[in-house]
Amino acid sequence: MTQQKRKLVLFDIDGTLIRHFGPEPGINVGWHRITFALKKVLNIDVIPSPEINYHGNVDRAILFDISSRYGITKNQFDKKFDDLKAAIV
Secondary structure, eight states, X not given: OOOOOOOOOOOOTTSSSSOOBOSSTTOBHHHHHXXXXXXXXXXXXXXXXXTOOOTTOOHHHHHHHHHHXXXXXXXXXXXXXXXXXXXHO
């Protein structure tokens, strides 16, 4: 009986596992999408910062964490989440 080699193929759909930085040193490109969406949908101004670390979190958790710091309730967030998703894309 011969052993068959297996391959594992991983996908990084949104680029969060691969470091992809924007024009400012230390600022991940994803930050610009998140801050744009928060401003457009919830009128929240967030300044991207390399000190803020959300490594390993999904976009929904990141968006809610930031939104809640600006007084957005879970219910309000849930109602606007589809708009936030659309704005990120």
